[in-house]
Amino acid sequence: MNNGRPSFNQYMSSISDRVATELTHVLPGAWDVPDSLRESMTYSLMAGGKRLRPLLVVAACEAGGGSAEAAIPVACAVEMVHTYSLIHDDLPAMDNDDFRRGKPTNHKVFGEATAILAGDALLTHAFYMVVQSARKFGVPAERVLSIVEDLAEYAGPRGMVGGQVADMEGEQGITKLEELEYIHLHKTSDLIMFSLIAGGRVAGCSERQIEALRAFGQRIGLAFQIQDDILDLIGDEAKLGKSTQSDVKQQKVTYPYFIGLQASRLEVGRLTDEAKTLIKEAGLEAPDRLLEIADFLMSRDH
């Protein structure tokens, strides 16, 4: 019995559904744009995926006492940025992947040129979406401007793009754990941190709370990535929807490679505990969903 409070799984699906619905509305459906661009953007944006980042935006906003509604435009924005990064990552010049989530990658369907431009379009349109939180839900301009600044920072050269460059170059041989941490921090955690901070800003959190959300995101982002490394090594291929041991085959260095499987598992637990403590002490109005997310990420098997 939980007095009608939706379970975590229900909560997660309901946000994922809302974001998916909203994304179909904000996509350039009725716009005067070339069909191929519209189709290419839609293809990758609606390809499914966990919608983890939108969940973080909404959960952080609600934790800070804000409404889920007002967080939806920013939740869509972060999913657009995440999607663009996947499209560009998959390109022949980058990881040269033919499949993602069991479907042909964007450039395999639409060609390289359109895939590059669809990524550019999604990245650009993400900033448009952020502004809509002011236009449609009256989030104060000053807060929205900070979200724009954060998105540019965490997704830009000092953030996600920097991590991607380091990852690409690292394929020629990472020798230190710190290099791997730089890549994980920027390639994965930065957008996770942004999602939490942005949700907090929509809600009007204090700077102290924003800092706690950032630190929470940094911990769960790293734990998430280590868990990914572990699952790649020992996960269930059917659940993951992709073949395991790809890191070993591609000779990619991972956490288990550096510190071993058991220590990697302990590190995931340690980071999760640290994240939860930080959030509990932040004085947020309703931190429960964030705590559930931390546990969920640690125990996931796909």
Added chain:
Amino acid sequence: MNNGRPSFNQYMSSISDRVATELTHVLPGAWDVPDSLRESMTYSLMAGGKRLRPLLVVAACEAGGGSAEAAIPVACAVEMVHTYSLIHDDLPAMDNDDFRRGKPTNHKVFGEATAILAGDALLTHAFYMVVQSARKFGVPAERVLSIVEDLAEYAGPRGMVGGQVADMEGEQGITKLEELEYIHLHKTSDLIMFSLIAGGRVAGCSERQIEALRAFGQRIGLAFQIQDDILDLIGDEAKLGKSTQSDVKQQKVTYPYFIGLQASRLEVGRLTDEAKTLIKEAGLEAPDRLLEIADFLMSRDH
């Protein structure tokens, strides 16, 4: 005698120099980013070029009674967006160009993957720059938010990226002048319109004035592109710094192709006159530089 008022050429160079200086300061010089990313971004951003779009931002801001200073962050932003679009346009999957402005293109120097990511980084960082007009010069948040929204609109799927997709697909055969106009409007004019509108917003122009700046930009943008087509056909290779008749050789359709050389020239003149009339009637504080820019673009030989 002009009472010490700098000539148009002096005005233009002084803004170009200021923007170049500012760009070296805002580039990720001291940042903790991979060297290759920093070098690749810098290479294309500092490759010269006319700095036309920054000039438009500053001139529009001054026309509306604002200070050149406050317009500089947005001027840098638009140059970053313009530069990213050139880097991605030149890629093998797109126009596959080996040279730009007499120098090897970004991907020829840094490789395709880094070139794609440098473009992504410049586009993302442009939004960071826009926000700095609020942070450093106190431009009101509401105005800056509108500039962010406009940049996403004019550079995004409904704007520049849409034009680029149409251009790419048009290479398989444009048969109507309207198709060519769609491409020119979005691929070239949109960013020119944005520059003028954004400058006006920094200055705090009225919506009526913003609309006049937009209409002015639409006219001079199209005139600029037709002039480009004309110069490609009959220009002086030494002045242009590139070989002429490339459109003919690539069988690209152009204005002269559709309506003839003489009619194209008349159209440039007509659009320029229309643009100037619109600006004169907009009630701007100091429209003179904008009028000079319109004349300069019409009469340029490179």
